[in-house]
Amino acid sequence: MTKALTLALSLVSAPAWADWQINMNEGVTALSREIFDLHMLIFWICVVIGVAVFGVMFYSIFKFRKSKGAVSEHWHENTTVEVVWTVIPSIILIAMAIPATATLMDMYDTSEADVEIQVTGYQWKWRYQYLDEDIDYFSNLATPREEIANEASKNPNYLLEVDNPLVIPANKKVRFLITSNDVIHSWWVPNFAVKKDAIPGFINESWVKVEQPGVYRGQCTELCGKEHGFMPVVVEVKAEADYEQWVADQKAIKLAMAGEASKEFSMDELIAQGEGVYKMACAGCHQPNGQGIPGAFPAITGSTIATGEMDTHIDIIVNGKSGTAMQAFKEQLSAVDIAAVVTYQRNALGNSVGDFIQPSAIQK
Amino acid sequence: MATVDVDLPHVKDEDPHHHGPAKGLGRWLYTTNHKDIGSMYLIFSLCMFMIGGTMALIIRAELFQPGLQLVEPNFFNQMTTMHGLIMVFGAVMPAFVGLANWMIPMQVGAPDMALPRMNNWSFWILPFAFLILLSSLFMPGGAPNFGWTFYAPLSTTYAPESVTFFIFGVHIMGASSIMGAINIIATILNMRAPGMTLLKMPLFVWTWLITAFLLIAVMPVLAGVVTMMLMDIHFGTSFFNAAGGGDPVLFQHVFWFFGHPEVYIMILPAFGIISEIIPTFARKRLFGYASMVYAVASIALLSFVVWAHHMFTVGMPLVGEVFFMFATMLIAVPTGVKVFNWVATMFRGSLTFETPMLFALAFVVLFTIGGFSGLMLAIAPADFQYHDTYFVVAHFHYVLVPGAIFSIMAATYYWLPKWTGHQLNETMGKIHFWLSFVGVNITFFPMHFVGLAGMPRRIPDYALQFADFNSMASVGAFIFGFSQLVFIYNVIQNVRVGEKATAQVWEGAQGLEWTLPSPAPYHTFSTPPEVK
Known part of the structure; x- marks a missing residue:
């Protein structure tokens, strides 16, 4: 019933989205x-x-x-x-x-690049590693699940927004080294005319030189599983000085994060933070309510791992389970996030083990 | 086609030892009659068309608005996968085999197919292949969800468990196709009536002969690639697993070495059908018969050297890109020749517009539009922008729906009076045509636009700027889908009632099948006709 109602509501609001683009964008390079x-x-x-x-x-x-009296010729x-x-x-x-x-x-001429960035596809997010700087982070869909489920109105960048966009300098040749951690993805920014498959075991190359600062949006274009439609690419092109500042900021943030990991947290703090981490990193497969999808993705609620030994639970999150969609999160999540999400999974979603763990105890 | 003059002494009174069809279910289970088997193929294909079409409507219903409304993403992926597999292997291919079964013996003046028992077998394993495939929808983890192109490692390491059933199903379909192809080649090469030289054969026979060779060449490649998947999944090999030293791109090379000729398997018989229908209703011989045959043969040959144009973004070396771009563009030349020939056939003819002709004319226009977008896709640098967007979806649906499917409908309307002995209900035929024509264009034309604007294919939800054209496409899909009920009604009504059809049926029709009474008797050409 509520489904029918939201459907009916979304029908009424449809004209607000009018956009009749019929041709390719010229792009910005x-x-x-x-x-x-x-x-x-x-x-x-x-x-x-x-x-x-x-x-x-x-x-x-x-x-x-024939009705006009035409007689056919014989040639x-x-x-x-x-x-x-x-x-x-x-x-x-x-x-x-x-x-x-x-x-x-x-x-195909990727020579003489000023900046080199490795782009790695993961189910269902992108990882950006700056080869000349000590910068390495993941970029996840930022659109709230409520908007996708039609429970909140959709913002203009619906499905084309991420938590951490890729940042590159304007007027510099940026070379991308594109690969994948699991299945084949494809990294596409229409305004750059850059599309390259991210293939496990291969490193593909591509490059871009953008003249104007701005935010450019694209999506994964190779079917990569369930959330294929939900792994956008957002690139923020900054003027050179702004880019340098951003690089410096990233390094400062990294130092601050390292300090954070040695702090003591209360169980409630961890659960509160863990809920956000769970929604971003886990809910795609294990579902927001922790029930999973039978036959495809196991439930967290009542799971022997999430209600059993703490070490086993941490291990599967940190190292993943090979041969399945469960990936290793050690590179993707900070020690604080891992401690938080472990604590959340054990004490929410219908589980109540009652224990929790400090970030300092997480061995990555 | 060369004009066929025929001596036809023995059609009306068959040998008394020949009997009619057996009674009851046994007739269909044990039959070796090409007409019965042809009918079964066609009915099977129609069922698959409706099942695959229902899946398409589920997809379009979900895509009617942004946001997730009806299905969850994993089920959406199962729908796109199964829709593709069922339409390609269950609807289009068996329909052409059904038409071949019915028409090839009648067009070459043979009493039946060369290998009638194998004919029975090649049909009867098909329903089981699709039962296995469809049953995967009810298995834990769901049906295959990795797209009809089933790229590894999504279809191996990361696949649902039902992938093994999918592999088994594909093996059976492949066996069926290979047997069908062998049968068609054997029939055409050995059983032509005296005097019917190769270059007097109707074009439908010619296109099927070439298609059958394509099938024999590439179905084993498909079987090979799914077997490699099976080995990777269950026997610890690493053909496509990078972690084990394998190569995921190898999958795509092997798959598309099958896949591109497969595309022509689904369109060459359509070329044959259109080349039969246009001359009939233009009352003028097909222009450039010989060049038509050579064009089909060159398209078939070229189809083996263009496969990597599906893979321009996988990171091939530059020379590879250039080679496959050139080879692909070359295909436009013989394809263009065919279109020019059809138009030249109409020029200075005497045209009428019965239902089969309407479908044939729509085929020429809409298939050519699909050809144009194909030419655009061949331009490798531009393909980086088109690849895996809705522009590709628009392209291949234009060549497959108003291409292959319209030709099958045209063929059905064209030969139905010969099969059932009843004249067509032209009014109902025209209603079906116009609804389909409008529906198909509303569905697929806007997909060009959203594709160019940047919408990737195979996504269950999309950014807001794609909303309007997607709603439009969904409306068109429902118009097209439901108008097929008119088609089913037409066929059933034609089988049951209708004005008695003459042997000639269509004023301008040429060829051996039109020398037979309508309906064509259960056994025909027991004594071969003399073709002069």
């Missing part, structure tokens, strides 16, 4: 504009051929009707015509392939 021009060129070639072919076809349909081949309409398309195609090849060569 020299390369993306080059690709856009190729796209328009081949499009217009198709239009011209289409007008000619359909023109003759519709002319025939209207002119040579049924003409070598000259047939050679002409084989050769002309071939020439058009070769003419088209030359600029396309030139653009491809530009796309």
